[in-house]
Amino acid sequence: MIVRFLSMIMVVVLTLSMLTLPTAPTAPAPQEKPATVWPMLGGTSGRNPVNLTDRNIITGFDLNTGDGILWSVPTGSVSYTQPVVVGGKVWIGTNNERPRNDRDRVVMPDGSIDPIDHGVLYCFDQRTGKFLWQAIHDKLASGMVNDWPKQGIASTPTVEGNRVYYVSNRAEVMCIDANGFTDGNQGFQQEQYRDATDADIIWSYDMIKEQEVFPHNLACCSPLIVGDIVFVVTGNGVDEGHVNIPFPNAPSFLALNKHTGKLVWKDSSPGKNIMHGQWGIPSYAEIDGVKQVIFPGGDGWLYAFVPETGELIWKFDANSKSAIYELGGTGTRNDFVNVAPVVHNGRIYVGTGQDPEHTGGIATFWCLAPTRGKIGDVSATIIDGYDQNQRPINERPNPKSIAVWSYGGEDDRQWAPRDYKFGRNLSNACIVDDVVYVSELQGYLHCLDARTGQHYWQFDTKASIWGSPYYCDGKIYLGTDDGDLWIIGHSTTHEVLDEIAGTVGLQDKKAARLMIKAVRQKVSDRYSIRKMDFDSAIRSTPTIAGGVLYVNTENRLYAIGRR
Numbered sequence: 001m002i003v004r005f006l007s008m009i010m011v012v013v014l015t016l017s018m019l020t021l022p023t024a025p026t027a028p029a030p031q032e033k034p035a036t037v038w039p040m041l042g043g044t045s046g047r048n049p050v051n052l053t054d055r056n057i058i059t060g061f062d063l064n065t066g067d068g069i070l071w072s073v074p075t076g077s078v079s080y081t082q083p084v085v086v087g088g089k090v091w092i093g094t095n096n097e098r099p100r101n102d103r104d105r106v107v108m109p110d111g112s113i114d115p116i117d118h119g120v121l122y123c124f125d126q127r128t129g130k131f132l133w134q135a136i137h138d139k140l141a142s143g144m145v146n147d148w149p150k151q152g153i154a155s156t157p158t159v160e161g162n163r164v165y166y167v168s169n170r171a172e173v174m175c176i177d178a179n180g181f182t183d184g185n186q187g188f189q190q191e192q193y194r195d196a197t198d199a200d201i202i203w204s205y206d207m208i209k210e211q212e213v214f215p216h217n218l219a220c221c222s223p224l225i226v227g228d229i230v231f232v233v234t235g236n237g238v239d240e241g242h243v244n245i246p247f248p249n250a251p252s253f254l255a256l257n258k259h260t261g262k263l264v265w266k267d268s269s270p271g272k273n274i275m276h277g278q279w280g281i282p283s284y285a286e287i288d289g290v291k292q293v294i295f296p297g298g299d300g301w302l303y304a305f306v307p308e309t310g311e312l313i314w315k316f317d318a319n320s321k322s323a324i325y326e327l328g329g330t331g332t333r334n335d336f337v338n339v340a341p342v343v344h345n346g347r348i349y350v351g352t353g354q355d356p357e358h359t360g361g362i363a364t365f366w367c368l369a370p371t372r373g374k375i376g377d378v379s380a381t382i383i384d385g386y387d388q389n390q391r392p393i394n395e396r397p398n399p400k401s402i403a404v405w406s407y408g409g410e411d412d413r414q415w416a417p418r419d420y421k422f423g424r425n426l427s428n429a430c431i432v433d434d435v436v437y438v439s440e441l442q443g444y445l446h447c448l449d450a451r452t453g454q455h456y457w458q459f460d461t462k463a464s465i466w467g468s469p470y471y472c473d474g475k476i477y478l479g480t481d482d483g484d485l486w487i488i489g490h491s492t493t494h495e496v497l498d499e500i501a502g503t504v505g506l507q508d509k510k511a512a513r514l515m516i517k518a519v520r521q522k523v524s525d526r527y528s529i530r531k532m533d534f535d536s537a538i539r540s541t542p543t544i545a546g547g548v549l550y551v552n553t554e555n556r557l558y559a560i561g562r563r
Helices: 207-211 509-529
Strands: 069-072 083-084 089-095 105-107 113-115 118-125 132-137 158-160 165-169 174-178 201-206 224-226 231-232 253-257 263-267 283-289 288-294 300-305 312-315 341-345 347-351 366-367 402-408 430-432 433-439 444-449 455-460 470-472 474-479 482-488 528-533 544-547 547-553 556-560
Touching: 083 158, 083 544, 089 556, 118 165, 132 174, 158 224, 158 347, 174 231, 201 207, 224 283, 224 402, 231 288, 253 470, 283 347, 341 430, 430 470, 455 509, 470 544, 482 509
Parallel strands: none
Antiparallel strands: 069 556, 083 089, 089 118, 105 113, 118 132, 158 165, 165 174, 174 201, 224 231, 231 253, 253 263, 283 288, 288 300, 300 312, 341 347, 347 366, 366 402, 430 433, 433 444, 444 455, 470 474, 474 482, 482 528, 544 547, 547 556
């Protein structure tokens, strides 16, 4: 599913004489909330990557001199997972390109060492970075159609108590002991790998064997735990021809007992309408008194279910009815890749996207407000079907719609740099003080009013973005594919800085470009605090826990803070 591609770069030239630079915003004093641990993707079941507890996070660190670097450890060669920090331990997923056990490498005839391609979950000591143990997973024999080479574990684990839950590259839902074998062999007794630094498996659930799930390229969902149930998106998708769905009736969403791994319920709602794969992440909310687990589907719909039973509450089409999916990514219909619906103040925020191999394209960012009594299809519009040319018939507003606002669509203004407002994203939104920060694959960070959808500004990082913006102590932390960690200032009030608005009426292309660049520089000068260069791409979301900043690059994990 995931391979490196060229970042899209836009060269910005500053004409300072055009600007009147404002002072930097003053960050508000946020409400206290425990965040000394970070137990899952997004921190909580609402998946909002906001830390309202930690303060005085170091920004003046130096990777070259080691100043501010508490420790760093080599990992694999690819990693997409957010560091999870609980109980004095740190977990990330990666591959086996730097084997820690001689068993996991092969000596070639010429004497060179060749790592065996495995999926790996690493566990490190939080204080020192010492390697504690690893979970090793063989590749699937079916090859890249189900288990893309050297992608490793792409599931950010969820830790609860002394149990660690994640989805392996083999499409297994795993429950393992957070202490490894140090407290004996718990649960399952027939582990394939049983050295002192291997994982102690409590139980596993093989979604391919048990449910005929056909993951396209990789199963990578980050599990959600609510009560006694663990929820995952299975990854079921198309075959290597990218048209046929081998098992359309296989479940897309699973609920398992967290203690035993036994099936609680399953749902295959996307069915034959799956476009590509299913790489979304579930969230949980209680909104208007209704408890609901929210799944992003591979058909571009959001689904909300009763957590205990799997009964459908509502579903929402995140695409326009006229949107069309085209093989290769040139179409306008999207699904959800690596994103979870983010819950904040009774609303749900989510953006659409596609496999990053399809590069950029038009997308939509939604704000939804489910209410008790609005059940079934709660999309923005409803239709009576499609004609022979696949055009919607009798499209009209849906009286049951839960849509509050959306941002995106075409941008047909004369000097707009591209023909759409919001591009495909792989990122969770970050919402604090009724301000939304959301990034897109093509490198833009957008800032919007969480209540109204008013678009305030966008910031160009000049590199693709795979992770999510993360808030802590008045700042937004955001990594890019160029290995840059951007630190952006947060404010409760924002001026609308529309880079195209000032070009209205201009007839000269050069003058319009200068105006656009001037507004971009104004955004940068007002909000950009610092950019730190790391050794390789950052395709994950940073984590802050206990005053320490954890940055997971493609080949190294850093702990940054004051000694």
